[in-house]
Amino acid sequence: MADIPDHLKQRAKAAKEKAEAAKSDSGGSASASGIPEHLLKRSKAAKSKGDSPSSDSVVASAGTAPAAGGGDTGAAAIQTGPGGHTQRLLTVVKAGSIQDIKSKPLDKVHTWPHLIVVEFGAMLAVTAFLIVFSIFVNAPLQRLADVNATPNPSKAPWYFLGLQELLTLFHPMVAGVTIPGVGLFALMLAPYIDKTVSNKPEDRKFAISVFTFFMMFWAILSIIGSFFRGPGFNFVFPWEEGIFFEL
Amino acid sequence: MASPQVQKKSIAERVSDSVGSLSDNVQGSQAWNSIFRPGSVFRKGYTDSPRNRSYVIMNSVLYHLHPVKVKRHAVKVSYTLCLGGLSFFLFILLTITGIFLMFFYTPDAARAYDDTYTIVSETSLGLMLRNMHRWGAHLMVISVFLHMARVFYHGAYKAPREFNWVIGVILLTLTLLLSFTGYLLPWDQLALWAVTVGTNMMGFTPVIGDQVKFVLLGGSVIGTETLLRWYVLHVLFVPFVTVIFMAIHFWRVRKDGGISGPL
Numbered sequence: 426m427a428d429i430p431d432h433l434k435q436r437a438k439a440a441k442e443k444a445e446a447a448k449s450d451s452g453g454s455a456s457a458s459g460i461p462e463h464l465l466k467r468s469k470a471a472k473s474k475g476d477s478p479s480s481d482s483v484v485a486s487a488g489t490a491p492a493a494g495g496g497d498t499g500a501a502a503i504q505t506g507p508g509g510h511t512q513r514l515l516t517v518v519k520a521g522s523i524q525d526i527k528s529k530p531l532d533k534v535h536t537w538p539h540l541i542v543v544e545f546g547a548m549l550a551v552t553a554f555l556i557v558f559s560i561f562v563n564a565p566l567q568r569l570a571d572v573n574a575t576p577n578p579s580k581a582p583w584y585f586l587g588l589q590e591l592l593t594l595f596h597p598m599v600a601g602v603t604i605p606g607v608g609l610f611a612l613m614l615a616p617y618i619d620k621t622v623s624n625k626p627e628d629r630k631f632a633i634s635v636f637t638f639f640m641m642f643w644a645i646l647s648i649i650g651s652f653f654r655g656p657g658f659n660f661v662f663p664w665e666e667g668i669f670f671e672l
Numbered sequence: 673m674a675s676p677q678v679q680k681k682s683i684a685e686r687v688s689d690s691v692g693s694l695s696d697n698v699q700g701s702q703a704w705n706s707i708f709r710p711g712s713v714f715r716k717g718y719t720d721s722p723r724n725r726s727y728v729i730m731n732s733v734l735y736h737l738h739p740v741k742v743k744r745h746a747v748k749v750s751y752t753l754c755l756g757g758l759s760f761f762l763f764i765l766l767t768i769t770g771i772f773l774m775f776f777y778t779p780d781a782a783r784a785y786d787d788t789y790t791i792v793s794e795t796s797l798g799l800m801l802r803n804m805h806r807w808g809a810h811l812m813v814i815s816v817f818l819h820m821a822r823v824f825y826h827g828a829y830k831a832p833r834e835f836n837w838v839i840g841v842i843l844l845t846l847t848l849l850l851s852f853t854g855y856l857l858p859w860d861q862l863a864l865w866a867v868t869v870g871t872n873m874m875g876f877t878p879v880i881g882d883q884v885k886f887v888l889l890g891g892s893v894i895g896t897e898t899l900l901r902w903y904v905l906h907v908l909f910v911p912f913v914t915v916i917f918m919a920i921h922f923w924r925v926r927k928d929g930g931i932s933g934p935l
Contacts, residue, residue, distance in 0.1 A: 430721060533741040537728040540738060540747045547754040548761050555765070555811065559803035566792060569785045570864035572893070579865040581873070582855055584813055584848055588873060598881075601873035613841045615824070616834035624827030625935055636824050671862050672810060 471511050565671050577656045578669055586650030587643050593658065608639075737922060745934040751826075752931065755819035759847075760918065762812040769805040770907065772797075777857070779903035781896040784859035809851050816847045828932035836924040839917055846914045853906035856899060867902075868894060 505511060534540075581589050591600035619632045626633060651670050655661035661669075698704055699716035708714045711727020718724060726740045745751050776795055777787045791798040820840060823829060829837035856867045871894070875885035890897030925931065 432721065532744045534744050534747060535722070535725040535729075536734075536738045536740060536742050537725050540742050541734070543747055543749060544754065544757055547749070547758055551758055551761065551811075552765065555804050555808055556800075558807055559800050562803065562807070563792075563799065564803045564806035565860075565862055566788060566858055567860040567862045570781075570859045570861055572864065574861070576861055576865055579869050581866050581869040582852060583810075584851070585870055585873070589869060592873070597873065597876035598878055601876045602878065602881075609841060609845060613838045616829040616831075616837045619827075619830070622830065624830060624932060626825070629827055632827075633825065636821075640821065672806075 468511065472509065567671075578654060578658045580650070580654070580670070583647065583651055583670070583672065587646035589658075590646040590650035590654070739926060739930065743930055743934070746931045751933060753818070753822060755815050755822055759812055759815045759819055760922075762808050762815060763914070763918070766805060766808050766812065767911070769801045769808065772801050773805060774907060779857070779900045781859060781899050784857065784899060788858045788860070809854060813847055813851050816844050820844055826932055826935065830932070833924070833928045833932060836921060836928060839921045839924065843914065843917050843921060846910060846917065850906065850910050850914065853902045853910060856894075856902045857906065859899065864894060867898075 506513060580586060588601060588605055591604060594600065595604070615636075619629075621628060621632070623629065649660075652663045652668055653660055655666050655669050696716065699714075705715070709731040711724050711731045712718070713728060729735055729738055729740045773791060776791050776798065778784060788802075792802055793799070823837065823840065829840075852867075852870060855870075856863045871885055871888050874888060875881045877884045886892065888898075888901075889895075890901040
C-alpha cells in the first residue's frame with residue numbers, strides 16, 4: 426500500500442535535480458522569495474509613484490491596477506497605508522466556509538486487479554464445482570410422463586415444498602396464493618417499513634430477529650415438506666420410511 | 673569447444689528475437705490496436721501503473737458493470753461471499769448450457785421425453801451439460817436466496833437502495849419462475865407431477881383462479897400446449913424479462929453509490 430511506484434520516485438528525483446540546477450544557475454534573490462519578477466517591478470513602480478507621479482512605468486501599471494479610479498486621477502487614487510503598503514485587508518474568511526468539501530474521501534482500491542481477480546476466482550471455483558458435481562451426480566430422469574399414474578407422494582419442486590406443507594394446514598387459497606403473495610409483497614416493502622438508519626447489527630436487533638424468524642419458519646416448513654412427508658403426504662420419519670424427495 | 677556454445681546461444685537468441693519481433697508486429701498492428709483499446713492489458717507495453725489500472729476498466733466493456741475504483745471492503749470475499757455476482761454468473765452458465773440443450777430438444781409431448789433421453793444417453797457431452805443445467809439451476813435458486821439474506825443482514829436495502837431491493841425481490845421471483853418453467857420440459861413423471869402440484873396451487877388464486885390455471889396450462893389439463901407454452905416462457909420470455917431487471921439492478925448498484933457498508 427505505502428509503496429511508491431518506481432516511476433514516480435524517478436520523476437520526483439528528476440524534478441528535484443532540475444530545481445536544484447535552476448537555483449544554482451540564477452542564484453538570485455527574486456526566485457528565492459517566490460514572487461514573480463514583474464509583480465516586484467510593479468509594486469516598486471507603484472511605491473515610487475507616490476514620490477514622482479510622472480514616470481512611464483507608473484502610468485502603465487496604474488492602467489492594469491483595479492484600484493485606480495481612472496487615467497487622469499490615477500495618481501491620486503492609489504492610497505498608501507500607514508506602513509507605506511498599497512494593499513488593505515477587506516475581510517477575513519474562515520477557512521471552513523471555503524474549504525469544506527461535501528463528500529468525505531473513501532478508502533478505495535482499483536477494480537482492476539483487486540475486484541476482477543476475486544470475481545474471476547469465484548467464477549472458476551463455481552464452474553469447477555459444477556463440472557465435478559455433474560460428472561459424479563446425474564440429474565434425475567424418471568420414466569415418461571403418464572397422466573394416469575399419479576406418483577405417491579406427488580411433490581412440487583423443493584423451493585415450493587414450504588408452500589405445499591402450508592397446504593396441509595390451511596385452505597389452498599390461503600396457503601397457495603395469499604400467504605406467498607402477501608409474503609413477497611411484505612418482502613418488497615421491507616426497506617420502507619424498516620426505518621432505522623444504521624446498518625450495524627446491534628442497532629437492528631428487531632429487524633434481524635423478524636427476518637431470521639421468518640426465514641427459519643420457511644426453512645423448517647421446507648425441510649418437513651421435503652423429508653418428513655411420505656405417501657399420501659403423511660408425516661413420516663425419513664430414517665424409518667426412507668426419503669421421498671427428488672431434485 | 674567455445675564456438676559451438678556461442679553458436680547455440682545465438683540460436684536461442686535468434687529464436688527469442690524472432691518471437692519478440694513477431695509479437696511486436698502483431699501487437700503493433702492496426703487490427704490488434706483496433707480490438708484492444710488504450711490501457712488494455714493486451715496492448716503493447718502495458719505496465720502496471722495507477723493510470724493503466726484505471727484504463728483497464730474505463731476503456732473496456734467492464735465499465736458497464738464496475739467503476740474504476742471500489743470501496744476497500746467491497747473486494748473482501750467475506751463481505752459479499754460473491755453471491756450476487758455468482759447468481760449472475762450462474763445465469764450466464766445456464767444460458768450457455770441451455771442453448772446447447774435447445775439444439776436437441778423439441779417441445780412436443782410426443783417427442784420431449786425421447787429427446788431428453790437421447791441427450792443424456794447418446795449426445796456428446798449431453799449428460800454432462802444437462803446435469804450442469806439442472807444442478808446449476810438449483811444452485812442459482814440457492815445463491816439468489818442467500819444473496820437476499822446477505823443483503824438483509826447487512827442492512828444494505830436502506831436508503832438510497834430501497835428500490836434496488838424491490839428489483840431484487842422481483843428477480844428472486846423471476847428466478848423461481850425460470851426454474852419452475854424448466855421443470856416441466858424433460859416430460860418425465862417428476863416433471864409432470866411437480867408441475868401439476870404447482871399449477872393446482874396457483875389455480876386457487878382468488879376470483880381469477882380458473883383463468884390463471886387455464887392461461888398457465890394452455891388448456892384445462894397439462895398437455896402439448898402446456899409444454900410449448902412453458903418452453904417459450906423458459907427459454908425466451910422469462911430470461912428476457914430477467915435480463916431487463918438485471919440491467920436495472922446492476923445499474924442501480926452503481927447509481928446508489930456502490931455496494932453498501934462497511935458495517
